[in-house]
Amino acid sequence: MKLIALGFALSATLVGAAPATTYPDDSIYQLQVALTDQQGKAQALDRYAGQPTIVSMFYGSCPHICPMLISSVQQLEKALPTKERGRMRVLFVSFDPTDDAKRLAEVVAKHGVDGKRWTLASASADDVRLVAAALGVRYVQLPDKSFSHSTILTLLDAKGRIVRRTESFTDPEPEFRDALSQALH
Amino acid sequence: MRWSAVLAAGGLVVVCFAAAVAAEPFARVPGGRFDSVLPVAPKVYAVEVAAFDLATTAVTNQDFLGFVTTHPEWRRGAVPRLFADDRYLERWQGPLSLGAALDPEAPVTGVSWFAARAYCANAGARLPTWHEWEYAAAADATRADARSDPAWRQRMLDWYATLGGGPLPPVGRDVANLYGIHDLSAGVWEWVEDFNALLVVGDNREQGDPDRMKFCGAGALSMRDREAYAVLMRIAMLSSLEARYTTRDLGFRCARSPAP
Numbered sequence: 121m122k123l124i125a126l127g128f129a130l131s132a133t134l135v136g137a138a139p140a141t142t143y144p145d146d147s148i149y150q151l152q153v154a155l156t157d158q159q160g161k162a163q164a165l166d167r168y169a170g171q172p173t174i175v176s177m178f179y180g181s182c183p184h185i186c187p188m189l190i191s192s193v194q195q196l197e198k199a200l201p202t203k204e205r206g207r208m209r210v211l212f213v214s215f216d217p218t219d220d221a222k223r224l225a226e227v228v229a230k231h232g233v234d235g236k237r238w239t240l241a242s243a244s245a246d247d248v249r250l251v252a253a254a255l256g257v258r259y260v261q262l263p264d265k266s267f268s269h270s271t272i273l274t275l276l277d278a279k280g281r282i283v284r285r286t287e288s289f290t291d292p293e294p295e296f297r298d299a300l301s302q303a304l305h
Numbered sequence: 306m307r308w309s310a311v312l313a314a315g316g317l318v319v320v321c322f323a324a325a326v327a328a329e330p331f332a333r334v335p336g337g338r339f340d341s342v343l344p345v346a347p348k349v350y351a352v353e354v355a356a357f358d359l360a361t362t363a364v365t366n367q368d369f370l371g372f373v374t375t376h377p378e379w380r381r382g383a384v385p386r387l388f389a390d391d392r393y394l395e396r397w398q399g400p401l402s403l404g405a406a407l408d409p410e411a412p413v414t415g416v417s418w419f420a421a422r423a424y425c426a427n428a429g430a431r432l433p434t435w436h437e438w439e440y441a442a443a444a445d446a447t448r449a450d451a452r453s454d455p456a457w458r459q460r461m462l463d464w465y466a467t468l469g470g471g472p473l474p475p476v477g478r479d480v481a482n483l484y485g486i487h488d489l490s491a492g493v494w495e496w497v498e499d500f501n502a503l504l505v506v507g508d509n510r511e512q513g514d515p516d517r518m519k520f521c522g523a524g525a526l527s528m529r530d531r532e533a534y535a536v537l538m539r540i541a542m543l544s545s546l547e548a549r550y551t552t553r554d555l556g557f558r559c560a561r562s563p564a565p
Binding site: 145146147148150151249250252253254256257258259260262263264 | 345346349385386387388418419422498499501502503544547548
């Protein structure tokens with residue numbers, strides 16, 4: 121039985137290398153990665169396709185920067201009219217493959233984010249590297265298991281194309297806010 | 306039960322055979338502990354590397370042509386912009402032809418990290434990590450760690466001077482190192498799996514200034530010692546890349562973890 125599983129795993133690797141073709145050729149949604157959300161449900165990277173989405177990366181046990189990052193996106197949301205806010209989606213992918221649904225759900229609860237529009241997700245180390253590469257995020261795991269990482273907010277359009285990025289996440293420049301309003305309009 | 310096991314084993318042989326055809330020969334690099342030129346945490350340089358297999362040469366034009374022949378989605382002109390910039394496989398005459406000017410046995414260049422990764426995955430392998438690459442490259446023909454030898458450094462520095470987008474010689478010309486691996490200090494720049502981890506080694510997470518946070522590890526490139534210069538040049542180059550970038554002097558080789 122072990123052999124069968126191994127055989128499948130190898131074939132899956134071969135198939136997984138092929139990029140999908142249903143999105144524009146610069147769309148992040150072409151990435152084939154397997155995410156698990158805060159409810160333990162399997163999700164694809166394009167789960168919010170059709171809606172403007174802010175994507176970023178974090179990790180569950182992150183002491184300072186990640187909570188600030190989440191608050192910053194909540195501030196952005198707050199500044200939007202209700203109708204536009206309702207359209208906005210947020211996807212945070214964890215650097216930490218050991219972040220399980222329980223830990224992700226804790227982060228959701230702690231920050232009081234709207235679980236209907238926000239997804240906090242984890243993935244395998246391989247898939248995390250892929251997502252970070254596509255988003256231009258740099259990160260490394262330190263010997264104490266924490267992560268050192270760059271912090272970037274990326275605004276995707278409905279088809280997963282990058283509209284705008286900002287590294288000044290605590291106070292995004294007006295251009296980023298404008299792009300967000302425009303995308304949600 | 307017996308039959309299913311036999312069938313499964315048969316399937317496995319087919320998979321492994323396919324992988325063996327596509328891949329270059331690998332050499333075993335025994336695990337060990339060494340000091341990386343980049344700190345893995347503030348003031349921590351010691352790194353434990355588990356035993357791994359590294360391809361004895363970089364992937365050649367011929368190898369990569371075989372890959373795109375069976376994987377049309379990775380051909381020049383077909384590969385999505387997300388996965389490669391517009392200089393992808395620029396040295397080739399066409400999507401499926403190398404052209405007479407190009408040595409089929411020279412390392413393939415103009416490949417993005419995504420493409421390199423896909424090639425290795427197809428060969429049942431992966432890209433090496435930076436630490437694996439650095440550890441293997443520390444060896445010369447007789448010693449596992451020759452880095453304190455000025456001759457070792459000079460070879461790498463001499464090689465940098467030859468780069469500039471001109472024709473590349475075939476792989477394997479450089480004398481094999483202790484493990485039987487060629488061209489680690491002369492050849493092409495090579496992708497590593499964690500190229501996007503190389504600048505974020507410092508620990509500035511406690512700082513409140515976002516400008517300082519965005520490159521947590523910029524300080525890590527302050528030179529630990531002058532001897533590390535030759536290797537730091539490679540790190541600086543890799544860390545300047547995005548995964549979709551390609552250049553005329555940037556190729557790759559595959560690695561794999563030994564079966565447990």
